[in-house]
Amino acid sequence: MNIPLNYSLVSSNPDLAEHPGMRTLSLLVRFALGGVFLIAAIGKLNSLTTFAGEIANYGILPESWSAVAAVSIAWSEMVIAVLLYAGAAVRGAALLSGALLVTFLIAIISAMARGLEIGCGCFAGSDQTVGWPKVIEDVALLAGSIFLVYFPRSWAMVGDLWGREEDRAR
């Protein structure tokens, strides 16, 4: 069987993204991912100094950059959460969340490789340390982000208010 060079799951099944089941799944993934980032962002914004200390514990960035990194990550998570819940710029928010998760994975694996037993800094008030459960959790969230890049269309999207068609998967 000949497979064309421009084959992709989405473009050769344009109706797949519009299938009600797929839209429902996309909605669930959106809300789940948005919820995780919302809770993380609120906790971090309430205790930025502690979060900056947790970033410094990883020993990857210079200490003077910890504060900037803390503020940037916390607000990124908040923006991602708001966009996912609103259903606006879903692909961009999913890509940004994927980039953050990849960064977290690199930091956690680096800390594990160096034998550091430090708090992961994922959620404020949590004493979860770096380890394989955290890696698996982040990989699952990353899979959700990649899914949303391919299937951003779901119900209850802000773009539907003015009939935006740019996100329609072809």
Added chain:
Amino acid sequence: MNDPHQTQWREPGAPASPTAVEQARVPSPWGVAFHEARLLVLFVALIATTYMIFAVDAPNLAYKRRVPGGDTTKVETPQGAVVDSPLVSLPPDTPVVVNPADTLPKVDTVGSATLAAAADSARRANDKRYRDSVEKARRVQSTIDSTARALEVSATQSRLEKLFVDNAEINTETAKKIFDMKQLGAIWLDARPEHEFDEGHIPGARNFYAEQWRSRIPELLPLSREKIVVYCGGGECTLSHELAEGLRAIGFKRVVVYTGGTAEWSAKKYPLVK
């Protein structure tokens, strides 16, 4: 007949795939995602920068330090550290030293003896007011100093408490700070055999040989909520790590390992008792 929309992988009855031309026009999902993400990154950078500049509770940076509630002044603590301290204004009833001449009665209406007595009285009153104002200023300065010391101690205590939450490994300098800061309430456990413990141990430490900790779990469990510092001989000795692992396995959440052990402790001439 050839159907221009029919491709060789299409099953009969299946919907038509987009043609190559149509497919070339449609942006890929990742292309759209990158485009949107670029704008989001700019947006987040703007929010973060605004927050760092204007938020009072933004994390401290080396070049920016704010004290909520007002202006600050640099104060040097007795230990030589320079900290910010709120400006303190003197109470409104602080006496002001006045020129004695202002209190003297008019010369042309009073005799010289009365003048001398009045001048003497004014001078004594002045001296008293001066001493009182100096004393008040000294008390204010003392308040500033003690506030600065308390802030410094509080910051140090927070940093040390965080080490316990993170179950960190600590060096000799940090161990000494924890040892000196009695208000932390840390409990020291010596993981070496009893005969080594008897030869010399850190004051206040309790001996729990790492090879036998399991048999003493009933003694350890009451300490599960405390801050624990575990040490052994230092160097190649791994007993402290073994004991710490065991404590964490039975639910201890605040255990730090002092890796330097008695070797580095005694090298620094810190106290050991038999």
